[in-house]
Amino acid sequence: MGVEAYNIHNRTCYGLKGVENDSVDALVTDPPYGISFQNNDWDKNLPNSKIWVNSISVLKPGGFGLVFTSIKLMHRIMVQLEDSGFLIKDVLFWSFLNGMPKSRNLAIDIDKELGVESRMTGVFQYVQGYKKGGADSYKSDNIKFIYEPASKLGQRYKGAGISLKPAYEPIIMIQKPLEEGLSVAQNMIKYGTGALNIEETRIPYKKGEPKVGHNPHPKGRVPSNIIRTQEFDDGYDKFFLIRKVRQRKDKFNHHPTLKPVDLMEHLVKLVSFDDQTVLDPFMGSGSTGVAAVNCDRKFIGYEIDKSYYNIADTRLRKDKQINQAINY
Numbered sequence: 001m002g003v004e005a006y007n008i009h010n011r012t013c014y015g016l017k018g019v020e021n022d023s024v025d026a027l028v029t030d031p032p033y034g035i036s037f038q039n040n041d042w043d044k045n046l047p048n049s050k051i052w053v054n055s056i057s058v059l060k061p062g063g064f065g066l067v068f069t070s071i072k073l074m075h076r077i078m079v080q081l082e083d084s085g086f087l088i089k090d091v092l093f094w095s096f097l098n099g100m101p102k103s104r105n106l107a108i109d110i111d112k113e114l115g116v117e118s119r120m121t122g123v124f125q126y127v128q129g130y131k132k133g134g135a136d137s138y139k140s141d142n143i144k145f146i147y148e149p150a151s152k153l154g155q156r157y158k159g160a161g162i163s164l165k166p167a168y169e170p171i172i173m174i175q176k177p178l179e180e181g182l183s184v185a186q187n188m189i190k191y192g193t194g195a196l197n198i199e200e201t202r203i204p205y206k207k208g209e210p211k212v213g214h215n216p217h218p219k220g221r222v223p224s225n226i227i228r229t230q231e232f233d234d235g236y237d238k239f240f241l242i243r244k245v246r247q248r249k250d251k252f253n254h255h256p257t258l259k260p261v262d263l264m265e266h267l268v269k270l271v272s273f274d275d276q277t278v279l280d281p282f283m284g285s286g287s288t289g290v291a292a293v294n295c296d297r298k299f300i301g302y303e304i305d306k307s308y309y310n311i312a313d314t315r316l317r318k319d320k321q322i323n324q325a326i327n328y
């Protein structure tokens, strides 16, 4: 099957029907995390590992892949990928500051367990940690009470919690092995794959920023394996800044886990070159596809859910310039 600008399919990705072996240059995908996000059925389990076997078959030798995953289950998916024949090359961190901590105040739980009434010591105005529904500013929703543990054991464990604030999503970088006996350069000459596209993904210097390093490249620094949504204020900036996008129920794209197009553009560019073909077996609302088309790559996508497929179809039909302007 030849690929026009894009080929998208409203069917299961298993088997990658219609895609020829050794025909795809790169894989960029955001599969189900297996964490039942917002109780979605499609996120109840990790994908079956046969999709990685299918993916390595259709990739050209030396082709790279980027696979989003969750912190808790990344080890499983890494084993699946390795068992399917991929080399694990790196793990990128997409870091953000607006993750919601899921911890709780254990000292108050201990009081409750012991039948001791915790002391109410004050009130505070609850400000939600993100701009709800695309609001321009953080909203102060309501007044909450501050409790102090009253039992002896509660006081001993004052401040104890159960988890950290999540601040990154891992993205596993994989590679199909080069053709046996070929060097990277020989593989590139034969297939156009085997190397990362550092040139197109350099981190530009800020205006007026002093160029550090022995031989600064005019386009900026080599891209790092950390991408973040907020600046780390360390004087000068070494990482990509890509903000999160929020699900907007009022907007036509209601996919609960949509990824920002500028993040996907960076990833697409990193593992492919102009005019090459990028595959996303779990395209959801098509963010990888929009990014691929914006970056002059061809795209093959699969989505099992009709309503998400329709969103991807609408987005991909839009004019490229409009897609570049709207980071939904």
Ligand SMILES: C[S@@+](CC[C@H](N)C(=O)[O-])C[C@H]1O[C@@H](n2cnc3c(N)ncnc32)[C@H](O)[C@@H]1O
Binding pocket: 011, 012, 013, 014, 030, 031, 032, 033, 042, 255, 257, 258, 259, 281, 282, 283, 284, 285, 286, 287, 288, 302, 303, 304, 305, 308
């Ligand atoms: C994490 S979401 C992808 C979201 C996407 N990155 C976006 O920006 O919209 C994963 C998607 O995989 C789809 N999916 C799950 N199993 C599938 C299968 N067997 N074949 C194709 N798509 C599948 C789900 O319906 C879901 O939309």
